Amino acid sequence: MKKHSYPLYYDEPYRTTLETNVVSVEGSKVILKETIFYPEGGGQGGDRGTVNSCAVLDTVKGDDEAIIHMVRDPAFKTGDRVTLNLDWNRRFHFMKNHTAQHAASGILFNRFGIGTVSVHLGDEVMTIEVDRDEVADSVGLELQSLVNRAIVEGHPVASKTTSHKDAEALGLRRSIKVDGDVRLIHIDEVDTIACGGLHVSNTREIGLFLYQGQERIRGHARLIFIVGETAWDRILLNRTIVDQLGTLYSSPPSSLVETVAKAHEVAASEKALLDQVRSRLASVLLDLKLSQETGPLPVITWELEDDITLKDLGQAASRIAELALCAIQRLEDGKLAWLIVLTGDGAKKLDIAKHRSELLSSINGKGGGKAPIFQGVGEGDPAELFARFRDLLK
Template sequence: MKDLLYYQDAMIKQFTAQVIRTGIDYNRPFIVLSNTAFYPTGGGQPNDTGFINDIRVINVEKVEEEIRHYVEGDISSLDGEIVGVLDWERRFDHMQQHCGQHILTAAFVELFDFATVSFHLGNELVTIDLDTEIVSEEQLVLAEKRANEIILENRPIESKWVTKEELSNYQLRKDVSVDEDIRLVIIPDYDYNGCGGTHPNSTGQVSAIKILGTEKMKKNTRVSFVCGKRVLDQLGMRKNVLSNVARQLSVPEEHSAEALLKVLNGVKATEKALEDAQNKLLEYEAKELAANCKDGVIAAAYKDRTIQDLQKLGRAITAQNSMAVALFVADNDDKLQFIAARGANIEKSMKDVSSAILPLINGKGGGNDNIIQGGGEKLLSADELLAKMKNLFL
């Protein structure tokens, strides 16, 4: 493994090699070369892409003892010497993120003894899961500060192949998981770690690290961050969003948060006033319906009315009239919904209504003896379903 080009020099962008063989793997054409600078997926780092001659390399995987370059294109005439060209922007981005992960992980260990239990290098963000349930904002700030200090010092990054017996000579951050082909990635006097990934030549090439947030993951804490060019990409995206918000609010960017809070408070006040007005309208509607009560049953069918409205209406009516039963059906999009509510002096359980009605519409529902609600398919019209409900009280 140590003879592979991406291990000999991770900064190689172009190389020549011989075609060993070509093949098809589950309808995916692939090429095996005498050597390669294309990194295969592994150790948390995604594969490289690029070109072999004029054929696009879309994936690289280590299958048993060979590295397969999966391609888009005709490989039937491919033979002899080829030229491989890496998508360098992708490769260097991966090296920045992977090395940044080593640096940030080591900072959490050095400062707080928080070990990293998993690592993921995504298309936009990088995450590490720390072996702790709580990480304070102050700890995040200090770890980020320490990581960027290591970057600014532009320390060399070394790689070294060692035997299992030689591991005791190094203060490893965690135990290695292999017994052969053991490769250490070393930032002198800071981090010693077994790793098969590609890294830049110095910490300065990582450029910068920015922590973006955390979330609980069972008993661990997931830390999301970016390194290198991704820091600039995130800054640019957030700058555009902030500028747009400030423009919409007609305030300077630095006053956006305060102005947005005022808008949100205004929206909440408006929503509260609207809710109060709707409740008053429902109370008025309930009185009108109650006034037309016949035989103790108040029933109505509606078009496009929420189940929440029907519930409020039913409760308002039965609160006003302890001897009333309220039955309402709504035709909403592709389903029928209904409620049934009883006054305090009605003995019949509303669960009897749902038991009788739900099978008619292949529906589901819930509730208690006093009020039930449900919904299902439009196998009947709203008026037909309401008639079925009313018949239960004749």
């Protein structure tokens, strides 16, 4: 393919439409005389849009540096006059994110001495991998304030091309990765760096910059940000959530955190109280069952309701001197939880170690435990388990 698709996006980064000629079409790969579509590179995705009415799915750089438009079913041929229309929302999103990244990396370096290792501009988030294994969240939040201040102050963003030697003499925060002349991006009072990407012309256009936390990658901290409309959407969503929580907790936003924390405290102490009551209820209900038994060794089989737990029943039962108890409780997924407690003669009559598989095969069960409490899970009809339990105790 011929080296063409002359880039116009550096001189006219805000241009969204262009008429030009088709130089070549090979399958879905289209090369034009000129282009306003930025190809994938420098952590930024390739532009999308249309050539005539055909969708441009991606824009990439070929081996010979020609810019290739990846077009779905191109309905034109070499020599045709065509109209390009850029997906501006997507491009502008990247321009804002990219400029925000320069400002953030510049401030990270100048203010905190933290270097940038790599960057990624995503459809949602923008990330900066730094030369530290961890960055305090307070630094992320201070950075958020400083970048937003630079946005409000409206610093001009300019590009200029200079000789490699002159660029090297500036002592930039990152080494220059191109040979020959260097394109410098200068954000007034904030940052100067060599870059081949596209940027907004004033920091004010970034709109908003939010720090979203960090993750670890390759032994480095990767800081996560959202920018522009994505950030505004998040703020507005959070505002709605705060309003809804405020209604739910009958609290103004200013005291919402305190109100929710208190509600959690109350819930925790009420749960502790409820646990105590359930535990006592297990003892009371067990006593009631025992009062109906007449033999020297009470044998109880019991399908529990939800008001008490097997754990509480196990503890209550283990305190009874003479008992053979087999209880089950149905779990949410339809399976069974089983509990066996054997004390006194119960333990002598039924050797769990010996009869465990015989007992549990009735409910395809598994589990174990330590005398006098055994428990596990299974499935099927509890009546089978209860019948075998009683048989083994005869």
